[in-house]
Amino acid sequence: xxxxxxxxxxxxxxxxxxxxxxxxxxxxxxxxxxxxxxxxxxxxxxxxxxxxxxxxxxxxxxxxxxxxxxxxxxxxxxxxxxxxxxxxxxxxxxxxxxxxxxxxxxxxxxxxxxxxxxxxxxxxxxxxxxxxxxxxxxxxxxxxxxxxxxxxxxxxxxxxxxxxxxxxxxxxxxxxxxxxxxxxxxxxxxxxxxxxxxxxxxxxxxxxxxxxxxxxxxxxxxxxxxxxxxxxxxxxxxxxxxxxxxxxxxxxxxxxxxxxxxxxxxxxxxxxxxxxxxxxxxxxxxxxxxxxxxxxxxxxxxxxxxxxxxxxxxxxxxxxxxxxxxxxxxxxxxxxxxxxxxxxxxxxxxxxxxxxxxxxxxxxxxxxxxxxxxxxxxxxxxxxxxxxxxxxxxxxxxxxxxxxxxxxxxxxxxxxxxxxxxxxxxxxxxxxxxxxxxxxxxxxxxxxxxxxxxxxxxxxxxxxxxxxxxxxxxxxxxxxxxxxxxxxxxxxxxxxxxxxxxxxxxxxxxxxxxxxxxxxxxxxxxxxxxxxxxxxxxxxxxxxxxxxxxxxxxxxxxxxxxxxxxxxxxxxxxxxxxxxxxxxxxxxxxxxxxxxxxxxxxxxxxxxxxxxxxxxxxxxxxxxxxxxxxxxxxxxxxxxxxxxxxxxxxxxxxxxx
Amino acid sequence: xxxxxxxxxxxxxxxxxxxxxxxxxxxxxxxxxxxxxxxxxxxxxxxxxxxxxxxxxxxxxxxxxxxxxxxxxxxxxxxxxxxxxxxxxxxxxxxxxxxxxxxxxxxxxxxxxxxxxxxxxxxxxxxxxxxxxxxxxxxxxxxxxxxxxxxxxxxxxxxxxxxxxxxxxxxxxxxxxxxx
Numbered sequence: 087x088x089x090x091x092x093x094x095x096x097x098x099x100x101x102x103x104x105x106x107x108x109x110x111x112x113x114x115x116x117x118x119x120x121x122x123x124x125x126x127x128x129x130x131x132x133x134x135x136x137x138x139x140x141x142x143x144x145x146x147x148x149x150x151x152x153x154x155x156x157x158x159x160x161x162x163x164x165x166x167x168x169x170x171x172x173x174x175x176x177x178x179x180x181x182x183x184x185x186x187x188x189x190x191x192x193x194x195x196x197x198x199x200x201x202x203x204x205x206x207x208x209x210x211x212x213x214x215x216x217x218x219x220x221x222x223x224x225x226x227x228x229x230x231x232x233x234x235x236x237x238x239x240x241x242x243x244x245x246x247x248x249x250x251x252x253x254x255x256x257x258x259x260x261x262x263x264x265x266x267x268x269x270x271x272x273x274x275x276x277x278x279x280x281x282x283x284x285x286x287x288x289x290x291x292x293x294x295x296x297x298x299x300x301x302x303x304x305x306x307x308x309x310x311x312x313x314x315x316x317x318x319x320x321x322x323x324x325x326x327x328x329x330x331x332x333x334x335x336x337x338x339x340x341x342x343x344x345x346x347x348x349x350x351x352x353x354x355x356x357x358x359x360x361x362x363x364x365x366x367x368x369x370x371x372x373x374x375x376x377x378x379x380x381x382x383x384x385x386x387x388x389x390x391x392x393x394x395x396x397x398x399x400x401x402x403x404x405x406x407x408x409x410x411x412x413x414x415x416x417x418x419x420x421x422x423x424x425x426x427x428x429x430x431x432x433x434x435x436x437x438x439x440x441x442x443x444x445x446x447x448x449x450x451x452x453x454x455x456x457x458x459x460x461x462x463x464x465x466x467x468x469x470x471x472x473x474x475x476x477x478x479x480x481x482x483x484x485x486x487x488x489x490x491x492x493x494x495x496x497x498x499x500x501x502x503x504x505x506x507x508x509x510x511x512x513x514x515x516x517x518x519x520x521x522x523x524x525x526x527x528x529x530x531x532x533x534x535x536x537x538x539x540x541x542x543x544x545x546x547x548x549x550x551x552x553x554x555x556x557x558x559x560x561x562x563x564x565x566x567x568x569x570x571x572x573x574x575x576x577x578x579x580x581x582x583x584x585x586x587x588x589x590x591x592x593x594x595x596x597x598x599x600x601x602x603x604x605x606x607x608x609x610x611x612x613x614x615x616x617x618x619x620x621x622x623x624x625x626x627x628x629x630x631x632x633x634x635x636x637x638x639x640x641x642x643x644x645x646x647x648x649x650x651x652x653x654x655x656x657x658x659x660x661x662x663x664x665x666x667x668x669x670x671x672x673x674x675x676x677x678x679x680x681x682x683x684x685x686x687x688x689x690x691x692x693x694x695x696x697x698x699x700x701x702x703x704x705x706x707x708x709x710x711x712x713x714x715x716x717x718x719x720x721x722x723x724x725x726x727x728x729x730x731x732x733x734x735x736x737x738x739x740x741x742x743x
Numbered sequence: 744x745x746x747x748x749x750x751x752x753x754x755x756x757x758x759x760x761x762x763x764x765x766x767x768x769x770x771x772x773x774x775x776x777x778x779x780x781x782x783x784x785x786x787x788x789x790x791x792x793x794x795x796x797x798x799x800x801x802x803x804x805x806x807x808x809x810x811x812x813x814x815x816x817x818x819x820x821x822x823x824x825x826x827x828x829x830x831x832x833x834x835x836x837x838x839x840x841x842x843x844x845x846x847x848x849x850x851x852x853x854x855x856x857x858x859x860x861x862x863x864x865x866x867x868x869x870x871x872x873x874x875x876x877x878x879x880x881x882x883x884x885x886x887x888x889x890x891x892x893x894x895x896x897x898x899x900x901x902x903x904x905x906x907x908x909x910x911x912x913x914x915x916x917x918x919x920x921x922x923x
Contacts, residue, residue: 159899241900242823364754371758378765398769406762413755420751457761460768663817663844663881 089154092142093233096183099135099190100223102128106193106216110209111282122205125212126197132219133190140187143174143232152244156180156232162246162661164632172257173247178381178397179232181260185377186222188261188268189215196272196297203293210279211272218271221404229397246632246661255315263308263335267373269301270338273345274370277363278412281419291353291362296726298349298366302342303717309335310710318671323602323680323698325706328476333456334376337449341369344445346717347438355499357435359423361442364416371409372449378405379456430501437494444487451479481535484590488542491583492549514552518545525591532598539594543587550580578720582713589709595702602699604684608692616699618679619643625691633657635668638693640681642672654681654695677701780893785811785885786875793842793850793864803863805891808914809837810884812861812901813873815845816853818881824900825857831906832860840864843873843881886910 106128113121143156147170152158160173160180175181193215200208226232276294280286312335317325326332345365352362378401429435454461458471496502496510522541532540557576558568601615607622614620623639640652652670659666669682677700684694785801792799804811812828814821832838840861842850847866854864867873876885877896886895894913897905 236904241820241902243820245820245899360751368754375765402762402765402769405765409758410755410762413758417752417755421748457764460764464764464767658817660817661820663815 088142088145088149089151089233089235092139092146093231095135095139095142096223096227096231096233099132099139099186100220100227102132102135103216103219103223106132107213107220110216111213114206114209114213119205122209125209128216129190129193129197129212132216133187133194136183136187136190139183139233140174143180143183144171146233147171147173150244152241153236154232155234155236158236158241158244160244160247162244162632164660165244165247165252166631168254168257169247169252173251175260175264176247176251176256179226179230179234181264182222182226182230183232184261185264185268186219186226188264189219189222189271192268192272192297193219196275200293207279207283207287207290207293210282211275214275214278214282215271218275218408221408225397225400225404229400244661246659249633249657249659249664249666253315253319255311255319259308259311259315261308262304262311266301266303266305266308266342267335267338267376269297269304270342270366270370270373272297272301273366274412277366278415280363281412281415284419285422286352286359286363288356291349291356291359292726294366295346295349295353296721298342298346298369299717299721302339302346303714303721305335305339305342306710306714306717309339310707310714313710314707317703318669320667323669323682323696323700325596325703328455328473330456331376331380333452334372334379337372337376337452337456338369340445340449340452341365341372344442344449345369347445348442351435351438355429355435357429358439360416360420363420363423365442367409367412367416368449371405371412372453374401374405374408378402429499432497432502432504432507434494434497434499434502437490437497440490441487441494444483444490448480448483451483452476481539485538485542488546488586488590491546491586495549495553495579495583510552510556511549514545514548518542518548530599532594536594536598539590543591543594546587546590547584550583554580573723573725575720575723575725578716578718578723580716581719582716585709585712585714585716587709588705588712592702592705592709595705596700599701600699600703603697605695605697606687606692607695613695613697615679615697617644618649618699620681620697622695625693630657632661633659633666636683638670638681638683638695640670642679650679652679652681654683656683673704675704678703780877781895782892784891785887785893786872788865788867788872788875790865790867790872793840793847793866794854794859795863797863799863799865801891803865804839804887805889807837807889809839809862809887810910811839811841811887813841813843813876813878813881813883813885815843815881816849817845820900821882822857824882824902825860827900827902828860829858831901837862841872842866842868843878844868844870886913 106125109121109128110125113119113124146154146157147161148167150157150161150163150170152161156177156179157173160177161170165173173180175184193212196211196215197208200211203211273294276290276297280290309332312332313325316327316332317323345362345368348358348362348365351358378398381397381401455471455475492511492514493507496507518541522537522544525540525544554569554572557572558565561568561571563571603613603615605613607613609622609624611622612619613622619642621641621643623641625636625638627634627636629635635655635657637653637655640654641648642650642652650672652672654670655668657666657668658664667682667684669680671681672679678698680696680698680700682696684696686693785804787801789798789800791797810831814824828838838861840863842864845866845868847868850864850866854861865872870878876883882900884897884901885893886897888894895909897909899905
């Protein structure tokens with residue numbers, strides 16, 4: 087019964103989405119205020135229907151209704167409840183429903199929090215979001231209905247959720263990631279609405295900006311969670327694999343990062359308007375491209391869903407309509423967005439433009455690398471694109487990015503005196519070089535890239551500390567008062583930039599100082615990794631809810647003191663017979679210890695054991711969290727809560743980026 | 744950023760090229776087995792029998808339309824599927840069994856308890872044949888023609904719906920095991 091209610095709700099949501107994409111927009115062109123008023127209630131109705139559908143699917147999982155094909159394929163009566171519920175997004179159909187539900191949720195929130203935006207603009211934005219929703223709902227109902235029944239021959243028990251996905255990290259990773267992907271639809275809708283209106287009002291960027299920042303924060307956390315999950319669940323000890331699906335999440339993030347900076351310029355200076363609109367279109371189109379790559383079976387990936395060319399064709403068609411349509415509109419209307427004001431080659435605008443170009447170059451690099459299997463096939467090239475390609479571009483690009491961030495932060499809008507800028511920047515260089523030199527050498531000698539990365543990370547942090555100091559003093563009311571006067575938007579930027587520094591330092595540490603050893607060990611054997619002493623005590627077996635496990639017991643000491651007891655496991659899942667490696671990790675701020683069981687060796691009880699010492703790896707995810715926190719802080723800036731933009735705000739937030 | 748300049752069309756042109764590239768990739772299916780093994784002969788093997796003293800090779804899968812069912816005692820869905828296999832066997836469909844990554848005594852007990860739908864059972868204790876066939880879990884069922892070529896692969900349990908929708912259309916009428 088629940089499945090039928092859910093199915094019906096999807097059709098209801100489709101009806102609401104169709105109305106939403108037609109009436110408010112026609113209302114704008116025909117100047118029918120009543121039709122424009124329908125935009126908000128329709129968005130809410132659509133979300134209500136989708137929420138009911140989500141609840142119905144969740145209920146079907148809760149009661150183990152294996153007559154629903156999707157439940158039968160992704161759950162099992164022995165599966166713990168938390169995983170049964172997170173199995174809602176454990177497969178193609180359900181994750182699509184999550185996508186649609188979030189899209190509806192974003193539209194509903196836009197309807198709720200847009201009191202200060204003129205009605206015609208809200209109507210256009212919600213109409214565009216309605217159109218996207220129509221596409222997704224049709225896709226779901228025509229090719230991938232999560233409520234399809236298995237009747238009359240349904241299995242007695244389910245096939246179980248992929249064991250890789252039976253993990254707490256995976257309960258939250260997809261929703262976070264999707265909130266990011268889908269969230270960019272708001273920026274996209276604002277961009278298309280602006281193009282439809284023919285001209286961007288000066289306040290346009292201020293309306294679109296908080297939505298973009300929220301989406302960016304979610305995406306940042308989502309990607310970090312995915313990296314963290316891959317690190318501990320896949321048992322290889324790596325944190326980023328340049329896998330096509332990882333790249334698919336990185337692409338909108340890079341474009342989105344460019345977008346939030348470009349939006350800052352558009353908000354403050356009413357410049358880069360066409361560029362900002364284009365980036366908004368690109369960011370969401372890349373989100374859709376990611377969806378296409380994951381679900382069409384075009385590329386091989388550990389994450390790919392069941393392959394189905396029909397689904398791929400539908401998403402590609404949808405992508406063509408959405409991105410192609412928006413880009414056509416852009417081509418026709420962009421000339422109306424020409425800016426009158428200008429800026430000097432040395433100014434904050436110029437440095438932000440430089441950073442935007444770097445971020446877009448990085449986006450292109452990832453896009454090319456990800457699609458290379460297709461390009462190679464089209465051109466009949468047999469070259470494998472692996473991590474050396476990506477790292478070869480990314481390391482220098484990140485270095486240049488940081489070098490441009492510092493003068494960007496130090497510069498004024500419009501024009502900046504070059505000598506003053508140099509006076510602000512140069513004194514920090516020796517400090518960063520000396521501190522970086524010692525910092526990078528502290529554990530043990532490091533190649534020059536590692537030293538340079540640490541220096542640049544420190545330079546970035548020093549520059550922001552110096553900038554906070556300078557700006558706080560510029561109020562001339564004492565340090566504490568000055569610090570309080572700095573806007574939250576500014577503090578958000580400082581925090582996010584420092585997050586990047588933390589992440590870069592973490593990457594440098596783990597890349598150049600990690601120790602990886604594959605060794606044969608039997609109970610009683612000892613191994614020395616770095617300064618850590620590992621003892622393999624024993625093996626035992628135990629039975630989990632839906633798996634059998636072989637578990638090793640290790641204890642680790644550091645200079646004679648016990649620091650950790652570790653239990654790496656090999657699990658065999660009953661329903662699928664799949665064998666999973668559960669690595670044991672002793673996490674710490676400065677370093678992780680990582681033990682994973684490989685294969686059992688011929689001799690009784692001996693195992694191939696992988697032991698890693700990973701300094702600084704936590705900083706990578708910590709850096710990402712700090713970035714997201716920075717975004718959240720910027721969001722709480724009071725200028726977004728005001729109805730009108732006053733001159734007083736202009737002055738107070740003038741320092742923020 | 745000059746107005747009315749052709750650069751505004753650049754993103755669109757770039758996107759069209761990208762879309763063409765993506766469309767060219769749609770037919771590709773780098774992961775799914777059917778495209779890789781369908782139409783190809785069963786990989787060569789030489790494995791022992793579960794219930795007799797024979798050794799089976801790929802020859803044992805030739806000469807008639809038959810199914811190759813990958814099963815194991817550790818696989819709950821195989822238990823669920825088992826009655827249907829018995830029913831198919833009763834209708835006269837030859838089914839070869841591939842006992843996949845299993846313990847031989849347990850497998851013998853399983854067939855003794857639940858009945859044996861298989862014409863012969865091949866023991867693939869270390870999963871080598873399963874690997875060659877691209878099996879990623881039990882149960883899976885392959886449809887094999889008289890030339891010993893794989894016609895279809897089905898992952899997951901076999902039931903009447905799957906049988907009618909996927910297998911029957913591919914088989915000559917005489918071998919479909921009566922009505923139903």
